[in-house]
Amino acid sequence: METKTSVLQDISSHQGSVILIDKPRGPSSHQVAAWVRDMTGVSSVGHTGTLDPPVSGVLVILIGRAVRLTTILHQDDKEYIALLRLQGDVSDAELKEVIALFTGRIYQKPPKRSAVKRALRIREIQDIELLSREGRLVLLRVRCDSGTYIRSLCHHIGLACGVGGHMAELRRTRSGPFLEKDCVTLHTLRDAVELARAGDDAPLRSIVRSPLEALEGIPRVYIKESAADAICHGARLSSKGIISHDNFQMEDQVAILVEKDLIAVGDALISSSRIVPGEKGLVIAPHIVMQDIGVYPKVWKTHQTKREKS
Template identity: 80%
Template sequence: MNQQQHTLGNIAAHQGSIILIDKPRGPSSHQVAAWVREITGVSSVGHTGTLDPPVSGVLVILLGRAVRLTSILHQDDKEYIALLRLQGDVSDNDLKEVILHFTGRIYQRPPKRSAVKRALRIREIHELEMLDRNDRLVLLRVKCDSGTYIRSLCHHIGLACGVGGHMVELRRTRSGPFYEKDCVTLHALRDAVEQARTGDETALAQIIRSPLEALEGMPRIYMKESAADAICHGARLSSRGIMSFDKFQMEDLVVMMAGEDLIGIGEALMTSSRIVPGEKGLVVAPRLVLQDTGIYPAVWKTHTPREKSLKRTDC
């Protein structure tokens, strides 16, 4: 096994890893993910939040078992810098008033070129501000829900101004907790891999991130290691298997931990205020698991067929 395989083999192990790429204009997000797969040698690679080929910026690449987090992480809110070109003259005051009306919940229909069904949808614009203006060119900062079409937003702002408008350029500056300053280029990633081949893993270690960074802000619940294997088999976590926890509400998504290991993500079956560690009561139902079975001791097993049913196990 060569040095590259030895170094990068650890990326996909255990709970997977994340690499933040500053996507250039031109290639699709799928192509960038394919290049990362080729550079790292990791077979399982995905990404959260597609960027169209003309769009640049933060692209969160998931490697190994972290790919299982795609369905959760793609929901993270996003931030963009957009360049809008108005097709007529509009005063600053009128433009600012129109922009103000687009803050909050808005209706959008995906463009005809979109790969998703063109059903009317509701998205929230959390923040929308004009950063600069040069005649009919307007620089906007947009903080919004995932799945917001900035091209449509620019078009609608132009219509509301009474002159029309379209998006000229777009860059994603944040995805969830990750900012553009956290990203590396594909060239930097390749250079780091080449250095790792020679035995210097310093640069690569700085690029590779833990999935826990992407789950920042999500409540955590720490379980006993004796309960971890049952969770990996799909069992629900009970108060008996809990050591400590953050505050959360019923139906919240919670991060399930065993020591420093990320076991997976689950849905809360009760509020944290009702938990009594050591007592009966199902607390979390796993939604996705990142660890293999057999890593932790299987002390949860019982002797009757009924008690061995994982869906009824109380860990």
């Protein structure tokens, strides 16, 4: 019995896990996260990048301590396949010309049915690709900032064409580093959980991902074990504790690791080019701690301890 439950316990233990769900049309993102919570029996479950009920595609589910990364992962770029229905006839040349106008930084106001405040915002559209067209139905691939409203984008493209238009269907095909091919259905997850409870944990282990995978692209700093516990207590990382590092700039978000163990994520206080190994100087201020206090040896001293010894 102990073996059968250990896999599900591993999902939420330590630094948590990431599960990629291919969200179906119909339920809300919140409902999908609730179903994953009920399936796995883990109380702490969240998601990044809300998909409206009629929208399908990549939904990143965070489990256990990985929920702490929500604020970071919400900022990941997204990719969508959108079906635009024009309300009048537009030539291919004119349509391509209008679409090109919507790449770059654009102003958007969330639609009336949105759950967020309808304040004007700026989002960047990295690319819009016209995949195919059948009369007034236009299939687009959109790569954009998180928080871009594709429904509003389709509406504005239609207006710019002079005929009007609306989004007929939408699917998210990428969220940050994760693609739709990386996802599993809710049915597949349910089967994997039941097999794990029966003693076969291989299918579930193939589905569950490390939070580090979600942080792909974020610069990493590798530190000594002796520096880890101080970071877990909220201390800033000094260059004395650094073994190696990627390149990063001041104010960049940086992941702090001991080998493959994610300790924390913080903001760079200086650029990596100014790090002098073995010298004093604060480098990173952690704002999300992923590791428990006491896992690594406590070799640092508080000011009170220093005063007592003196």
